[in-house]
Amino acid sequence: MDKMLYVAMTGASQNALAQKAHANNLANVSTMGFQRDLEQARSMPVFGESLPSRAYAMTERPATDFDHGPLVETGRDLDVAVDGDGWIAVQAADGSEAYTRTGSLNIDALGVLRTGSGLAVLGNGGPIAIPPEEKVEIGQDGTISIRSLGESPAVMAEVDRIKMVKPDLASLTKGTDGLIRTRDGQPAAADATVKVVSGFQEGSNVNAVDEMTSIMALSRQFELQVKMMTAAKENDESMARVLQM
Template structure:
């Protein structure tokens, strides 16, 4: 009886955690560049002073789906997305290097190039600074070209180049802040073959139908676990009445 209650209790709690994972994916269906989290459950024996006598289901996030999302045209010159494989390097809030697939770039009051959520964009020598300009263009190779204030339309100047990388996806992991990081001892190396598309943003790779189906399936499993707990309680009460009669 105790084992039945334990298994159903742990199953219900892990079902709740699994639903959170899918709910987070669904909540970010409109977040540009979002990568959905995988979710799975596996049996986990409970070890103690003796041989394991109980096994419970443990929900976990074994990895991230790095499948590219669709490109959506915006027409804005500072909206960029990676075409094909690769990543754009940014500076995370902790000062480390992180990577994104798309960004709606902005130039702040100090001339620093930042993503839409305020992260500095990295170039050849660190965060990119853009001088006062009339127009900014970003080439397919990540080159940032500007027309300075007061200059004619034919006078262009190259400012910097976006740091574009393409490491092995097995070495990439998603952090709690949603940014992708490289697991190697040093930041990922620049890859000259990565291409950028200007005027586009990459959509999330979340499939709403799959996520809703998974949430509904987990909800039914949760209800089943609750019924098992009630059955265990009823059986315990019945056994107590039998003992009282004897």
């Protein structure tokens, strides 16, 4: 009975964790550039001092879905979306290099180009600084051009170029902060083939219907696990009454 109860208990616990993963995906269905998390469950043997004769359920996040989200037109000059495969390099909160497909950019009071979440966008030599300007244009190759204050509309000066990378997806992992990093922690090399489109943002790649269906299926599995625990309890009580006779 204890084996049945243990398997059911771990199954119910891991079902709850899996529901959290899908609920997080569903909560980010409208988050620009969000990459949904995948989850799976498997049976794991219990290792200890004796032979691993028992097993338990384990939910894990094996990977991230790197499929592209839909392009949403905004018409804003500083909104950019990666066209096809590739990533925009940013400076994470800890100073390391990370990657995102979220391209809602802004220029702060010091002239530093930042994402909507406040992360500095990286260029050829580090964070990109924009001089005082009247207009900013971002080309398909990530080149940033400005029209300086007082200059005629025909005079555009190139300031920097956004660093864009396209490493092998198998070498990438998603952190708890939602940013993408290389598994070995080393910066990826810039790739000139990556293109961006100005005036667009990439939407989330989460399918709300799929996530709701998964949550409902996991909820039913949780109920079955609880019923198994109840059955184990009833069987144990019945066996105890037999032994008392």
